[in-house]
Amino acid sequence: MSGLPAEQDTLPPYHGIALADVRLVKTAADAAEAQAALLAADAIGFDTESKPTFVKGQSSDGPHLVQFADDRHAWLFPLGGDHAHLLPALKAVLESEGTLKVGFGLSDDMKRVRSKLGIEPVRVADLSVVLRVPGQKHDLGAKSAVAKYFGQALQKSKKISTTNWAMPRLSEKQMLYAADDAQVALRIYRHWIALGNVLPALKPPKAPKPRQPRSPAPSA
Template sequence: MKKTNTFQPKIGNEETAALPAIEYQGEIRVIEREEEISEACAYLASHPVIGFDTETRPSFRQGVTFRVSLLQLSTPERCYLFRLNRIPLAAPLLELLGNAKVRKVGADVAGDLRSLRQLRHFRDGGFVDLQAIAPDWGIEEKSLRKLSAIVLGKRVSKAQRLSNWEAAQLTDKQLLYAATDAWVCTEIYDKLQQTPRTGKK
């Protein structure tokens, strides 16, 4: 039975900060060797819906930018973190990113795809942008943090966002942050799909 839509259009920073945190509870696998890519993509392609996100090393100097460092693709049970500063955007990944049968859910998908295309051009398929569909439920917020707060009633930490994603070894906090960012997109999406639309079409 579908639930009634009680989502608020907006939420303040203080109200968001007061919510309980949400963290990924599944297995996290870091992929930093090219020979590991195919098996990871085969697993992900067997799922109808996966979470999608990227991370880029922050630049604190004007005019200096870095290429995308990490691609996160997640199911509820397992999240793969592809270290694109160490491995190529190889054919199995391109096939998965273009597979329209596998729904890849993210926030600001266009921005992430633009970053990935700086590494290699590819055709995308099957992407769902939470920012684009949230207005159908009357939600006006765009950030993943605010979308999670409104839809799930949970707070996504942004503490690791500006950390070094090209570090020799990613910390446990970075791994958990990256996995949570991808996975929570599917949680938001699932909750929206179980709720009647009441906003603009």
């Protein structure tokens, strides 16, 4: 299997979420339903997708999709167009102290969420860091984690990952790719905890920068 170490080539494939269990959040009512389900969970999978940039020096204006998953379903929040009606639910979930958010390689995702959405996520665990063991030089990615803990091969298509995530309508392949990104993290976390591991204390969220007082306007 391309992109996987030779010893993983013969592993059976990882079977991810079914399309019937993926919810595309379009309306405020959809968002409210997703919010209620996600906040009822003790932990959820979390990730984002952004439209790729192909010009040197060009910065991404993502995220264009935010995805969450509980143990049964995934919810996809598209942010490519008008998404103001989705922000209250996103803010409620990401800023919830009662629901743990887990994912792989979340550093850039967090920066983009702060920059574009003005949301400061709390109780977020980056499994790429959490799952590292003494002597391990590199962070553990989702592929390696699935091979290590499940004995299976996670297929992540480069072709799908570099598609336009800002499109008004996502393809079924895009939806499954995004949903799996969120849910596989939660599945790995559940398995890791079941093995008797304990999540280390999470860093507190960044404190907002104090606003500088405005200088008084010059008198006429």
